[in-house]
Structure formats: structure tokens, C-alpha cells
Amino acid sequence: xxxxxxxxxxxxxxxxxxxxxxxxxxxxxxxxxxxxxxxxxxxxxxxxxxxxxxxxxxxxxxxxxxxxxxxxxxxxxxxxxxxxxxxxxxxxxxxxxxxxxxxxxx
Numbered sequence: 001x002x003x004x005x006x007x008x009x010x011x012x013x014x015x016x017x018x019x020x021x022x023x024x025x026x027x028x029x030x031x032x033x034x035x036x037x038x039x040x041x042x043x044x045x046x047x048x049x050x051x052x053x054x055x056x057x058x059x060x061x062x063x064x065x066x067x068x069x070x071x072x073x074x075x076x077x078x079x080x081x082x083x084x085x086x087x088x089x090x091x092x093x094x095x096x097x098x099x100x101x102x103x104x105x106x
Contacts, residue, residue, distance in 0.1 A: 014043035022050040029093070031058045033085045035065025044070040058092060060085030 004013035018028065028047045032040040035057070044067060047055050057071035060079055068074040075092060077085045 011038040012042055014039050015046040018043055018046040018050060018052070022047060022052055024051045025053045026050075027054045027056065028052050029056045029058065029096075030067060030071070031089055032065075032067050033060045033082050033089075035059035035061060035067040037067070040067050041070070058089045060088075 004016045030040045056073045060077040077088045
């Protein structure tokens with residue numbers, strides 16, 4: 001993160017990470033409480049260029065925010081309170097990790 005942020009600027013570090021390491025068939029999860037983070041919007045556009053399989057967005061605030069308009073699967077928290085949004089995102093991400101772990105065990 002610090003290398004890409006230093007070299008390309010904070011608003012492009014996730015975009016550059018996807019450009020360097022993303023592959024067709026990958027799934028990308030992009031998180032922005034407001035859905036307006038330029039960093040995440042740039043990453044979403046880079047994911048589409050790389051033909052990433054699925055783009056999952058986790059947002060809050062307004063339902064039809066810019067990031068959720070670009071994603072394939074959009075999880076939205078109906079709140080303007082950042083703590084509530086971020087805590088809900090944390091639970092969702094932990095649940096995804098648990099599902100992946102359970103599928104590997106079987």
C-alpha cells in the first residue's frame with residue numbers, strides 16, 4: 001500500500017494494485033462507507049478493464065452511490081453513521097471469510 005501510494009498517489013493505490021496483480025476470473029471486494037471514494041472508484045474501473053469476474057461493493061449512506069452503480073454485487077448499509085456502516089461491513093467480511101474457510105474444509 002505504501003509503495004503504490006507513494007509512487008502513484010493515494011487515490012490510485014488500489015487501482016495500481018489491481019493493474020499489477022489482478023487476473024481475469026478474480027473477485028474484487030471494494031469498500032467505501034460513502035460509495036464516493038475516488039480510490040475505490042478508480043479500482044472499480046481498473047477491475048472492469050482487467051475483466052475481473054465479479055466486483056462486490058460494500059457501501060453505506062445513499063443507496064445509489066457512485067460505487068454501487070459500478071459493482072456486480074452491491075451490499076449497502078442503510079445508515080449515515082460511519083461506525084454503523086463500518087461495523088456492518090466488518091461482520092459481512094468476516095462471514096465471507098468463514099464461508100470460504102468452511103468450503104475448504106469440506
